[in-house]
Amino acid sequence: MKIPFVDLAREHAPMKDALHAAVREVVDSGRYIMGPKLAAFEAAFAEHVGAKHAIGVSSGTDALVLALLARDVGPGDVVVTTPYTFFSPAGVAARLGAEVVFVDIDPRTYNLDPDALDRWFARDARADRVRVVLPVHLFGLAADLEGIRALTRPRGVTVVEDAAQGVGTYAGDGRHVGVHGKLGCFSFFPTKNLGGLGDGGAVVTDDDALAARVRSLRSYGMSERLVHERLGGNHRLDEIQAAALLVKLDYLADKQRVRDLHAAAYDDALAGLGLGLPARPTPPARHAHHQYVVRVGPERDRVRAALASEGIETVVYYPTPLHLQPVFASHGSGAGDLPHAERAALETLALPIRPSLTPSERDTVVDALRRALGK
Ligand SMILES: Cc1ncc(COP(=O)(O)O)c(C=O)c1O
Structure with missing residues (x-):
């Protein structure tokens, strides 16, 4: 018997009619970018994770780009993260010019180990330049956010959570992951627990100013139509993905x-x-x-x-x-x-x-x- 690891067509079978209808509705609407489906999905996802703001973006990787850009991460900064995960968190920090430091994992949870982070802070001269600690909630298990935040808080270091694998994950306080740091980053890659029909992601935050920056950065750095206040790009979640994600949120x-x-x-x-x-x-x-x-x-x-x-x-x-x-x-x-x-x-x-x-x-x-x- 063949048992595939992933079988998305089978995953979608019970919701196929709803997905077809949702895609058809977008096609017929003539609104494909930044329309009502995106707004509805952002509201629903923010409520789902318990965040004030959710900003739909083009991928989990882009969610990380926008979260780090919103905190002005760049050359001279250090970003501390885990070495045992997908490439994106470290890759994004390095692409923005930051120095990436890897701190070892807890061998039981496979997540960034706060004790190892504590030892690194105590001994490394670069500790003063740490701007962001970027834990990943690997495989759907929350990193030790309490332990990590006990180390970052007194140092004024920002926590950005990589919750790409963390839809449905609750931390020790019973709250959804992604809402414990300043910003949380999600992926809706099709194989994720909440996956779209293509690439997608979201940044969540409770901070109004950061939410506004992320919104601007995902759309050419605009503050209003054709006024470019910062160096943003095109990192938007399109209407078809938002419509599909709204259907999948129900399941x-x-x-x-x-x-x-x-x-x-x-x-x-x-x-x-x-x-x-x-x-x-x-x-x-x-x-x-x-x-x-x-x-x-x-x-x-x-x-x-x-x-x-x-x-x-x-x-x-x-x-x-x-x-x-x-x-x-x-x-x-x-x-x-x-x-x-x-x-x-x-x-x-x-x-x-x-x-x-x-x-x-x-x-x-x-x-x-x-x-x-x-x-
Ligand atoms: C931990 C982690 N971070 C970031 C990403 C990037 O997400 P995306 O594929 O949507 O760019 C992924 C997965 O693909 C991931 O597993």
Whole structure:
């Protein structure tokens, strides 16, 4: 049996008619950019995460660009982030001319470790130049925002949250991620928990002035029509994406319930197999199960190949930590400097957890994993 990791057509099957109608409505309306669908989605998403403002943008990467630009991040500034994630947060900071510093992760949660951040602040001469700490809520588990903010607050450092994988994630205080720092950045890439029919993203904030800056920066830096107050670009979320996201927002709670069921069933079935299972936060914190990632250990690639031979697709997030990527080769950290990130990159494996996965497909994954582990 073939079990794909992602199957978006199956994901969309129960809402296909609503999606077709939403797209048709936009086509017929003649309004394609900055229209009523965008305004409606921004209001709905702001309410969903509990933020005062949500600004729809063209991707999660652009959400990060606009959030850092809104804080005037540039040459001379230091941005501290995690080495164990997708390229965007570090890539964006570096593209804006900031110096990127990677601080190691907590090996249980895979998120930026506040203790490691504390040690770095205490010993590194660049600590005074830190403008932004940029934690990522990896795989749908909140980073330790309380621990991070206890370090940034007395230093006047801004926290920008990368919540690209964090739709549905609650932090320790029970609030949705993205609203704890000055700005939160979301991605609506199609495979995300809330994914569009193409690229999309959002910046959320409670700060009126920052919201106005982000709105201006996403549309050529305009403050009003054809008055360009700052160096913005074209980073807008279009009407078709906003319309599709409004439909998908209605299905989000159901999809989340299925992800939660899959995760709980995997937790039960895989206990005792010697795997490192995902960290379980204490309620009201909530894991959104964007990915279900197990720590297999040094045998990871062999196990992955065994699953593949049975038709089961898995994914390695992320095989190369960012400080070892070619583009960051000259920036300071090398092999051995961030051991928890480096080990995670070698040992972890993401199992299929899409909402369209059936219980019997999930059982097939578990059985194949047992066989591969010889258990
Ligand atoms: C942690 C993280 N940050 C940023 C992004 C960038 O989002 P996008 O693909 O929408 O640009 C992604 C994912 O794709 C991500 O996983």
